[in-house]
Amino acid sequence: MSIKTLIEQRISCNYFDPEHTLGDADIKELVRLATLAPSAYNGQNWRFIAVQSASAKQNLLKHAYGQGKVADAAVSFIVCGRLDLHTGLAQALAPSVSAGILKPELAENMLHYANEAYHNQPQRQRDEAIRSASLAAMTLMLAAQGMGLASCPMTGFDATGVAEEFELSAEEIPVMLITVGKSAANNWPQKPRKTLNEVLDFA
Amino acid sequence: MSIKTLIEQRISCNYFDPEHTLGDADIKELVRLATLAPSAYNGQNWRFIAVQSASAKQNLLKHAYGQGKVADAAVSFIVCGRLDLHTGLAQALAPSVSAGILKPELAENMLHYANEAYHNQPQRQRDEAIRSASLAAMTLMLAAQGMGLASCPMTGFDATGVAEEFELSAEEIPVMLITVGKSAANNWPQKPRKTLNEVLDFA
Numbered sequence: 001m002s003i004k005t006l007i008e009q010r011i012s013c014n015y016f017d018p019e020h021t022l023g024d025a026d027i028k029e030l031v032r033l034a035t036l037a038p039s040a041y042n043g044q045n046w047r048f049i050a051v052q053s054a055s056a057k058q059n060l061l062k063h064a065y066g067q068g069k070v071a072d073a074a075v076s077f078i079v080c081g082r083l084d085l086h087t088g089l090a091q092a093l094a095p096s097v098s099a100g101i102l103k104p105e106l107a108e109n110m111l112h113y114a115n116e117a118y119h120n121q122p123q124r125q126r127d128e129a130i131r132s133a134s135l136a137a138m139t140l141m142l143a144a145q146g147m148g149l150a151s152c153p154m155t156g157f158d159a160t161g162v163a164e165e166f167e168l169s170a171e172e173i174p175v176m177l178i179t180v181g182k183s184a185a186n187n188w189p190q191k192p193r194k195t196l197n198e199v200l201d202f203a
Numbered sequence: 204m205s206i207k208t209l210i211e212q213r214i215s216c217n218y219f220d221p222e223h224t225l226g227d228a229d230i231k232e233l234v235r236l237a238t239l240a241p242s243a244y245n246g247q248n249w250r251f252i253a254v255q256s257a258s259a260k261q262n263l264l265k266h267a268y269g270q271g272k273v274a275d276a277a278v279s280f281i282v283c284g285r286l287d288l289h290t291g292l293a294q295a296l297a298p299s300v301s302a303g304i305l306k307p308e309l310a311e312n313m314l315h316y317a318n319e320a321y322h323n324q325p326q327r328q329r330d331e332a333i334r335s336a337s338l339a340a341m342t343l344m345l346a347a348q349g350m351g352l353a354s355c356p357m358t359g360f361d362a363t364g365v366a367e368e369f370e371l372s373a374e375e376i377p378v379m380l381i382t383v384g385k386s387a388a389n390n391w392p393q394k395p396r397k398t399l400n401e402v403l404d405f406a
Contacts, residue, residue, distance in 0.1 A: 003349035006206055007236050007342060012245075024405070031403045033207065035396045037341060038215050038356050042394050048403050056406035095395035102394070130330055131358065131378065134337035138240060139210060142345060146206035153241050155334065166406060175334065191245050191305070192298035193238045200234045200251050202227070203259040203369060 006145045011190050013150035013183050014069055020182035022074040026147065027052070030180065031077075034140035039132035041114050044092045045082035046133045049166055050075050063161035064177065069152055073179035078162060079137045080172040081129025086111075086118040126173065133175035140178060150183035209348045214393050216353035216386050217272055223385035225277040229350065230255070233383065234280075237343035242335040244317050247295045248285035249336045252369055253278050266364035267380065272355055276382035281365060282340045283375040284332025289314075289321040329376065336378035343381060353386035 001009075027050045039045060051060050052075045060078075064070045082088060089111050096102040102110075118125050141151045154177040162174045204212075230253045242248060254263050255278045263281075267273045285291060292314050299305040305313075321328050344354045357380040365377045 001206075003204075003206055003209055003345055004236065007239050007346060010239070010241075012241050027405075028399055028403065032399060033210050035399075035402060036210050036213070036393065038213075038344075040358050042215075044397050044402070046402060049406050050403065051406045053406060091401075092397060093394075095397070099395055101391055126330075127333055128358070130333045131337045134334045135341045135356070138338045138341035139345070141241075142206055142342070143210060153338070155243050155331070188304055190239065191296075192302055194247050194295060194298070196231055196235060196238075198294075199238060199247070199249060200231065200253065202230075203252050203254045203256060 001146065003142070006142055008190070010141065010145050011150065011187055013152045013179070013187050015184040015187050016069055016073040016150065016179065016181040017184045018072040020074050022052070022180070027075055030140050030143055030147075033143040034136040037135040037139040039135065040085060040128050041089055041110050042092060042096065043085035043089050043114065043132065045085040045088065045129055046136050047080040047082065047172060049078040049080070051078060059165050060162070060177070063165060064154065064157040067154065067156065069179045070177065073152070073181035075180050077140065077178045077180065078166055078174050079133045079140075079176045079178060080168060081133035081175045082171050083122070083125040083129050083173065084171040085125070085128055085132075086114040089114050129173055130175050137176050137178055144180045149180050150187075152179045153177070154179065204349065206345070209345055211393070213344065213348050214353065214390055216355045216382070216390050218387040218390050219272055219275040219277070219353065219382065219384040220387045221275040223277050225255070225383070230278055233343050233346055233350070236346040237339040240338040240342040242338065243288060243331050244292055244313050245295060245299065246288035246292050246317065246335065248288040248291065248332055249339050250283040250285065250375060252281040252283070254281060262368050263365070263380070266368060267357065267360040270357065270359065272382045273380065276355070276384035278383050280343065280381045280383065281369055281377050282336045282343070282379045282381060283371060284336035284378045285374050286325070286328040286332050286376065287374040288328070288331055288335075289317040292317050332376055333378050340379050340381055347383045352383050355382045356380070357382065
């Protein structure tokens with residue numbers, strides 16, 4: 001199916017088939033594809049927690065204001081953004097250096113500039129964590145759509161509660177939940193959008 | 204081409220064919236597809252400025268630290284996130300109400316909750332602006348890939364300079380630039396990523 005069709009058919013799914021499950025291989029493939037999203041400096045400042053066990057789903061539900069889709073969907077991803085892009089960058093770039101794509105001197109330069117950009121800059125760190133995690137999240141949702149699955153991005157949850165319950169580090173913030181599974185009946189169609197005139201200008 | 208292949212083949216393109224141009228219809232189609240991305244409450248708290256004229260590209264270049272791709276690519280989108288999701292929500296939801304998808308009472312409830320979430324909450328407003336704009340940005344990049352085009356997301360620019368130069372309103376922040384055009388030679392391949400073990404946990 002073309003990307004155009006996938007984008008046009010994606011809905012934010014509220015009702016999932018609670019009997020449907022996803023194997024670890026499918027979950028891993030979704031996250032593998034999500035991590036091919038771009039991030040600043042290729043810093044990959046994200047982490048994914050795949051909530052799939054019945055007990056973990058119940059724990060997540062407590063912090064998601066009881067929204068049942070968290071329990072009904074085959075899996076709910078907690079998409080975390082990391083605040084420590086700059087200190088984690090050497091590790092993130094190591095495979096590119098090993099592969100001969102990034103020259104070591106250039107990688108060193110990137111570390112320098114990333115440190116200048118983010119060291120002691122909590123707002124920039126947070127912005128970048130949200131940006132990178134969101135790019136990966138959208139990629140994951142479209143990859144799921146391509147696998148015939150439905151998804152729902154959720155920001156309506158208690159971030160502090162989720163962070164504590166799932167033991168996020170101090171460097172991680174839960175940017176979004178994404179439920180993924182098989183669509184059940186009675187979901188809304190994709191909602192109409194503002195006209196292009198309202199959101200697009202040429203310069 | 205499958206979404207999997209598009210995701211795997213997408214690169215952050217540094218070198219664009221400067222002779223290649225895009226017509227307004229293609230630019231509009233890219234933004235139309237981008238706006239089918241999800242956003243909190245379907246608030247669509249984004250705006251896109253398609254920088255395509257030679258003079259506007261030069262103005263953008265000044266605030267993008269001279270990164271030539273801004274001028275060489277057929278178009279550079281300034282993807283703006285809006286801080287006023289809650290006050291703009293009635294307008295954003297109007298087409299869904301008109302189409303009979305959202306009952307008016309439910310739309311009213313959504314306005315109420317959005318106001319509770321964002322009114323006088325500048326950090327939440329900013330988070331949501333970055334999140335929504337990034338979801339749309341990723342959708343735009345994959346849509347471009349599906350049209351045989353290359354793209355590059357950029358956060359390395361002077362946000363204040365861009366906001367002034369392109370007359371963003373006080374409610375808008377430039378979340379990302381996305382250059383779109385035809386790939387030239389000498390671009391990097393897609394860089395390798397961290398292993399799944401480093402970024403995925405099951406719960």
